Amino acid sequence: DIQMTQSPSAVSASVGDRVTITCRASQGISNSVAWFQQKPGKVPQRLIYASSSLQSGVPSRFSGSGSGTEFVLTISSLQPGDSATYFCLQHNTFPLTFGGGTKVEIK
Amino acid sequence: QVQLVQSGAEARKPGASVKVSCKVSGDSFREISWHWVRQTAAKGLEWMGGFDPTDGLITYAQKFRGRVILTEDSSTDTVSMELTSLRNEDTAAYYCMIGMGRTWGQGTLVTVSS
Numbered sequence: 001d002i003q004m005t006q007s008p009s010a011v012s013a014s015v016g017d018r019v020t021i022t023c024r025a026s027q028g029i030s031n032s033v034a035w036f037q038q039k040p041g042k043v044p045q046r047l048i049y050a051s052s053s054l055q056s057g058v059p060s061r062f063s064g065s066g067s068g069t070e071f072v073l074t075i076s077s078l079q080p081g082d083s084a085t086y087f088c089l090q091h092n093t094f095p096l097t098f099g100g101g102t103k104v105e106i107k
Numbered sequence: 108q109v110q111l112v113q114s115g116a117e118a119r120k121p122g123a124s125v126k127v128s129c130k131v132s133g134d135s136f137r138e139i140s141w142h143w144v145r146q147t148a149a150k151g152l153e154w155m156g157g158f159d160p161t162d163g164l165i166t167y168a169q170k171f172r173g174r175v176i177l178t179e180d181s182s183t184d185t186v187s188m189e190l191t192s193l194r195n196e197d198t199a200a201y202y203c204m205i206g207m208g209r210t211w212g213q214g215t216l217v218t219v220s221s
Contacts, residue, residue: 001169034208043202043211044152055209087152091207094159095168096142098152 002026004090006099014107019075021102023088028068032092035064035073039084047086048073080106109133111203111212118218119193126189127215129203136179136186139206143177143188145199146214155188193219 003026013019023033031051036044046055048064051071061076075082083106088099114128131141142157156167156177165177176189186203198219203212 036208043213046208089208094166096154100151
């Protein structure tokens with residue numbers, strides 16, 4: 001199985017800060033990564049697909065990059081409504097596997 | 108716009124089975140990938156299995172093989188997940204999702220307790 005190691009597990013940042021979250025795959029997975037945001041009690045919402053493509057309706061402050069084994073989600077200017085847990089998903093190979101999640105808190 | 112509507116919360120005793128359904132509207136589920144995922148605080152998100160339209164096969168995660176059955180019913184546009192031999196640690200929110208996370212069902216809480 002492909003392991004997705006996500007870091008950090010939590011981050012506390014101020015409004016306007018740049019936040020980066022990384023997922024490292026245990027083997028190369030091309031660009032088969034999606035990023036999700038999940039707020040407490042809510043359904044995950046896809047932000048990014050194919051590593052760097054922005055899901056329709058998602059603010060442009062969210063961006064994704066990477067290929068192979070390292071993938072990054074960047075929030076360019078953190079907003080109050082961005083407080084949530086973010087996680088990655090690799091879909092290159094079955095079984096699909098998720099990162100462990102990053103809890104983003106607003107200071 | 109594809110929508111996924113799941114069946115309601117369930118409570119079961121250990122050893123029992125549970126079946127959760129997911130009605131797909133707005134697309135043909137035979138032409139898209141669909142999957143079942145569960146979420147717990149302890150283990151996070153776990154993929155249980157799913158359908159790949161490129162080969163028409165359903166694949167199961169090793170962890171759940173033999174205990175989970177994924178089915179589809181084209182007459183009702185519904186996909187279902189049945190989990191057998193339930194254990195306390197199967198208590199979780201169960202989600203259907205399509206298109207590698209493009210759309211998720213609203214989730215179904217399954218509680219296993221004696």
